[in-house]
Amino acid sequence: MNLKKYTSEFHYNFQLAIPVMIGHLGHVLVGLADNIMVGRLGAAPLAAVSLGNSFVFIVFSLGIGFSLAITPLIAEADGEKNLDKGRKLFQHSLILCAILGLTMFLILLIASPIMRYMDQPPEVVALAMPYLKIVAFSMIPLMVFQAYKQFTDGMAKTKYGMHATLLANIVNVILNFVLIYGLWIFPRLELVGAAYGTLISRFVMMIFMIWILNSREKFKPYFKWLHLDEIKKQLFGKIINLGFPTAMQMLFEVGVFTAAIWLAGTMGTIDQAANQIALNVSSMTFMIAVGLGVTATIRVGNQKGLRNFSELRRVSLSIFLQVFIIECIFAVAFIALKDFLPMVYIDNDAVVNTAASLLLIAGLFQLSDGFQVVVLGALRGLQDVKIPTYITFVAYWIVGFPICYILGKVLGYGSQGIWIGLLAGLSISAVLLYLRFNYLTNKLIEKGQNGNRI
Template identity: 60%
Template sequence: MVLTNYTKEFKYNLKLASPVILGMLGHTFVSFVDNVMVGQLGAAELAAVSLGNSFIFIAMSLGIGFSTAITPLVAEADAEGDFSKGKSVFKHGLFLCTVLGVLLFLMTVAAKPLMYVMNQPEEVVELAIPYLDLVAFSLVPLIVFQAFKQFSDGLSLTKYPMYATIVANVLNVAINYVLIFGKFGFPEMGIVGAAVGTLVSRFVMLFYLWWLLAKREKSRKFVTHIKFFKLKTQALKKLTNLGLPSAMQMFFEVAIFTAAIWLSGTLGKNAQAANQIALNLSSMTFMVAMGLSVAAMIRVGNQKGLKDFKALKRIAESIFLVGFIFAVVFALVFVIFHETLPHLYVDLDDPVNAVDTIEVVKIAATLLLAAAIFQITDSLQVITLGALRGLQDVYIPTLITFIAYWLIGFPVSYFLGKADAYGSLGIWLGLLAGLSSAAILLYFRFNYLTRKLIAQKHQQA
């Protein structure tokens, strides 16, 4: 192996991934700001946002996972120079994402009564219900936005979703500030104010991205004059066959993190608040890996269209290497600052909640050490999954993610996460087991497929 064969791809890979990373970090930064602002209200409010978002994350995972089917198909059509194929993929993907967004909103609202039977603190549930109502409705513009985003990524126009996300984030932070705390004459709405900010900003984000794409020559013809209801069964079927397994892959991963939130709730509001802090911080670093995963999906999709499988394997492995480097850096940051970072989320000068605050910080600091360890495997599994989506290989990876997270990871979280075992740390040890298993199995799958494709092409030559 000559290292320069991989490092020479770093510049273009990062150029492609950087806008995606910044856009995704923007989403997570808003969540960070939400948590910091809400955390000033108390541990119960922070735990309520965590509980409400646990339902939203499950719905989002299905919608976002489904929408990823659009990117490799558009990337393949772009490499082939086939406009009609690309527009068909986008139109049918937009229709399916719109329908899915409405269904996910209705399902999330219908699931609210589950909060009362999940052994969660009562005061946390009462705070979470009104928050969930508004944020659930924001799923509709979010999933439609994802259709536009995945299409834009497929054309390698990754900076436009980033611009839309930045605008939405700035707006969200401003609305949160005035409505959570009642500034500038606005009513003090607490965590419901945070939900209003999320809802408004997601509608703005959607329409701003459409406007940006409608202005750009490369994308204008795709996003204008769309015959929305003139659909072909075959195109819908192809997107669904790719999208549903992709949705389930993301669902299996997000669901185990959601299970961690619920399991933490059984340990009390302080454990749940600490879990939210560690989860929010590790989500930020995960967004870098997610951005690289999108770059892997685009570049593998392009090379698949060109049928250059040797370059495909080399380029994907170069992205794995970039992800590994970032993951090591993040792991070191978490280890060095594990006791300091939780302080960002709590009010250390609040005498009323002082005892709770100290416990929240202590638990969160321990969880960050576990998060530091799984940075590397978490990064590898999501980037490899992106490469496999670029190959349009979805069924076996879906089975792998189910086995890794629910037959390996969740049982460890459940048994080690009991109060008389390791508590919150035990829950996160299960996450570590699941992510590590997924990383190993997915990499074996990618290596097997690419070697097979290279061998087949060699035989045909």
């Protein structure tokens, strides 16, 4: 195999991916700032953030997953040089995302009392309830932001989302300092302060994104509002047909991690806090893979618009190789730093020791987790979403979670058993998704394309 034809793409892949990585990492860093600052208050507040965010992550996964459908549609229109098609797709997507953001907010408000019946520590539930109700409202600005961000990603202009999330993180950290601990004229609000910091920072992120894009001549034609006769049910249907399965894929993956949080919560505050630390650390490295996954969606979508399927496969394989090398490095880092990383979050020996054992396993599933999200991105660029949805459901819920429950709860391996189950689910997903990609791309090439445009 001639590796150079794949490694030669690494630089351009990174050019597209790095702003996306930083942008998605920004979402995680909001949680990281909350976790580190709240962790100084004790194990129960940290576990409460974990429990509250577990609800947020479920609806957040639906929203983010749905918005990811915008990117391949815009990338295909951009590859075709069809501005009017891109404009109409974006405007319809923005309407759907705004409606979805409001729906997510209402779902979280209605669902929040459920945590009282989940066999979680009472002191954790008491702290988590007010935190969740405030963060729930941030779903509205977050989804409007996502519509704009996924549009710019599809246009291969990934830096704007990065700038917005970096600004949001600066705002969040400042607000956390003054509202969690109570500085200057501000009262000490503890967890509620962290929630207000997240809410305000997401409004800042949305407003900045709208302002910066409207100030760029390249994007102005896309922001010309639709006339009533331009609003088409067919376009809404096209976006929903791609967005709904994508949202389900995200829901199945985030759902199994959320279920792991809840399962760890039934084992006590120590296990739940340790589980949150391991998840948060893993989420940060996962964002690197997410960036490359979006790159795969953009580049595959462009090549699909050009109908150059041989080049589509070559570019995709270059991204798969790139993420595998990166995740190998992360796996080594997790194992080497397993005793140090938990101490960044909390000064509690029991929590630190438990989290260190989880990071050993997390180091191994870096490979599976990173690889599967990039292959999913490539399949999304092909607009193949239904079969991958079935694959993720089987991998996470037929294989992964039963192993989590049996090893963690039934056989008594605790959090370690839960994470072994997560590793199994991610590995099955990675293998099956790659087989799907391999089948589809070979089939496209065999249909007479052989790398030629048609």
